[in-house]
Each structure stands twice: as C-alpha cells, then as structure tokens.
Amino acid sequence: GQNIDQPTEMTATEGAIVQINCTYQTSGFNGLFWYQQHAGEAPTFLSYNVLDGLEEKGRFSSFLSRSKGYSYLLLKELQMKDSASYLCAVSGGYNKLIFGAGTRLAVHP
Amino acid sequence: DSGVTQTPKHLITATGQRVTLRCSPRSGDLSVYWYQQSLDQGLQFLIQYYNGEERAKGNILERFSAQQFPDLHSELNLSSLELGDSALYFCASSAPGGRYEQYFGPGTRLTVT
Numbered sequence: 001g002q003n004i005d006q007p008t009e010m011t012a013t014e015g016a017i018v019q020i021n022c023t024y025q026t027s028g029f030n031g032l033f034w035y036q037q038h039a040g041e042a043p044t045f046l047s048y049n050v051l052d053g054l055e056e057k058g059r060f061s062s063f064l065s066r067s068k069g070y071s072y073l074l075l076k077e078l079q080m081k082d083s084a085s086y087l088c089a090v091s092g093g094y095n096k097l098i099f100g101a102g103t104r105l106a107v108h109p
Numbered sequence: 110d111s112g113v114t115q116t117p118k119h120l121i122t123a124t125g126q127r128v129t130l131r132c133s134p135r136s137g138d139l140s141v142y143w144y145q146q147s148l149d150q151g152l153q154f155l156i157q158y159y160n161g162e163e164r165a166k167g168n169i170l171e172r173f174s175a176q177q178f179p180d181l182h183s184e185l186n187l188s189s190l191e192l193g194d195s196a197l198y199f200c201a202s203s204a205p206g207g208r209y210e211q212y213f214g215p216g217t218r219l220t221v222t
Binding site: 030031033035040041042043044045048087089091095096097098099100101102 | 111140142144150151152153154157165167197199203209210211212213214215216218
C-alpha cells in the first residue's frame with residue numbers, strides 16, 4: 001500500500017525556524033516533492049529530492065532519507081506569508097504524485 | 110502564474126448533471142494530470158495522460174472520464190453528478206524527462222447542489 005504521514009497542524013512565530021516532517025511508504029519511488037498551498041489556491045512547487053541529503057533553496061530546505069522513508073521541510077526566517085498548507089508528495093510509477101494530507105502552518109507575530 | 114490554464118474557474122450545477130472541465134498545459138509539456146481536492150481530503154490523483162495516451166489511473170470513478178487532444182489540452186468529464194463530487198479540481202502538467210515536477214493550474218471549483 002501507499003501511505004504518507006505528516007502532522008496536521010503546526011504553529012510558529014515570525015522570524016523563527018520550523019521543521020515539517022513527512023514519513024512515507026510507497027510501492028515506487030521517483031522522488032519526493034514539497035508543495036505550498038494557500039487556501040483555495042493551486043499548490044506551488046517548493047522542492048524536489050531524489051537522493052539522500054539536504055537541498056537548500058533560499059529560506060527553504062528539504063531533506064530526504066530513502067532508507068528511513070523520511071523527509072522534512074525546513075523553513076527559516078518565517079514570514080506571515082508563509083502561513084499555508086505544506087504538502088509532501090511522493091512520485092511513484094509514471095510520475096503520478098501521491099500526496100499527504102498536508103500540514104497547516106500558522107505563523108504568528 | 111504556472112502557465113497551466115483551467116476553465117471555468119467556478120461551476121455550479123445540479124445533481125445528475127454532466128460537466129466538462131478544460132485544461133491547457135504549459136507550453137512544451139506533454140503530461141497532464143488531474144487531481145480532486147475535497148474540503149475534508151487532500152489532493153487525490155485521478156488520471157494522467159502523456160502525449161494523448163492514458164498513462165496512469167488513480168481512484169477515478171467510473172462516472173468520470175478524461176482525454177487529451179492532439180493539441181495537448183485535456184478535458185475531464187464528470188457525469189451523473191452527486192453532492193459529494195463538489196470539490197476543487199486541479200490540472201497539472203510536467204515536462205518530458207527531467208525532474209518531473211508538476212505545475213498546477215488555478216483549479217476549477219465545482220459545486221453540486
């Protein structure tokens with residue numbers, strides 16, 4: 001079967017750092033994606049990991065451990081506009097994405 | 110703006126009816142994916158087309174069908190609509206080869222009354 005788990009909700013303070021974890025069990029693996037989605041809007045691509053290790057892109061970093069079926073998204077210097085849902089997705093056969101339920105992040109002043 | 114377009118933006122219809130949602134992928138992308146997002150559920154993969162051919166199927170109901178045309182735009186047809194079909198329907202596209210990231214259109218919000 002296929003299963004992706006991530007926390008339902010998280011809160012953080014403006015300027016702080018937050019780590020959103022994702023664990024997965026899938027039958028195929030072509031990479032792990034993180035997307036950001038504001039309410040009622042389209043998901044927007046944040047990061048992609050296919051090899052173990054850390055990928056850094058500005059204030060956002062993403063980590064992957066394939067042997068542990070584990071990833072995290074690290075957001076630094078949080079801003080109010082970072083309040084959104086963060087979706088972890090695994091790419092399986094033929095590149096179809098299996099999404100987790102998403103983590104709703106609330107950033108407070 | 111991802112470059113993926115979807116029409117219409119909103120659609121309100123009655124139970125039992127049939128609707129067609131349209132998607133145009135980014136220029137150069139050959140793959141089109143359809144997803145459903147209900148209020149109480151995450152993004153659910155429905156179906157994928159690659160260059161006109163069906164490539165992968167998810168939990169798509171038999172009442173739903175899709176196709177991709179020679180100009181690579183795609184249509185998702187929903188028939189015998191039920192209240193539970195009310196959701197946001199997203200189309201995404203990706204380039205051939207490469208890292209396979211998918212770029213999402215703005216979505217069509219379907220309300221079945």
